Amino acid sequence: MFLCRSPVIANAFWTDLNRAAEAGVKLNRTIAGEIAAKHECPFVRSDRLKPVRFVAGQLGISDGLRIGWASPEYYVIYINNPPG
Numbered sequence: 001m002f003l004c005r006s007p008v009i010a011n012a013f014w015t016d017l018n019r020a021a022e023a024g025v026k027l028n029r030t031i032a033g034e035i036a037a038k039h040e041c042p043f044v045r046s047d048r049l050k051p052v053r054f055v056a057g058q059l060g061i062s063d064g065l066r067i068g069w070a071s072p073e074y075y076v077i078y079i080n081n082p083p084g
Contacts, residue, residue, distance in 0.1 A: 001049055001078045002032060003068020004041040007058035010069035013039045017074070029083065044068060045083070051075065 004010040016035050021027055033043065046063035051072075053060030058069045070078075 001044055001061065001068075001070060001075070002036040002041045003044045003061055003070055004036075004039055005068065007056040007060075007069050009039050009041065010058045010071055011056070013041050014071035014074055041068070049079075 002013065004013055013036060016038070017027065017032060020031065020035065025031060036043070044063070044066065048063040049061050050063075051059040052062045052067065055069075057071070059072050059075050060067050061070055061075060062068075
């Protein structure tokens with residue numbers, strides 16, 4: 001999951017993903033990765049990612065070792081479609 005360093009950046013990342021989709025871009029992990037790189041939101045692979053905070057409409061997600069931020073909608077999509 002791409003996790004950002006703050007709720008504000010997570011919101012900007014989610015907004016850019018939505019704008020790309022609205023423009024007709026078929027989103028995939030590569031394109032999401034390019035957008036995430038723009039916002040410096042690294043991909044965190046862990047089977048233990050869980051919401052631990054909620055600030056400014058964004059979820060603080062942690063695997064017990066680190067915390068990052070993501071929109072609730074992105075978290076639901078990720079949990080229901082984990083990478084293979």
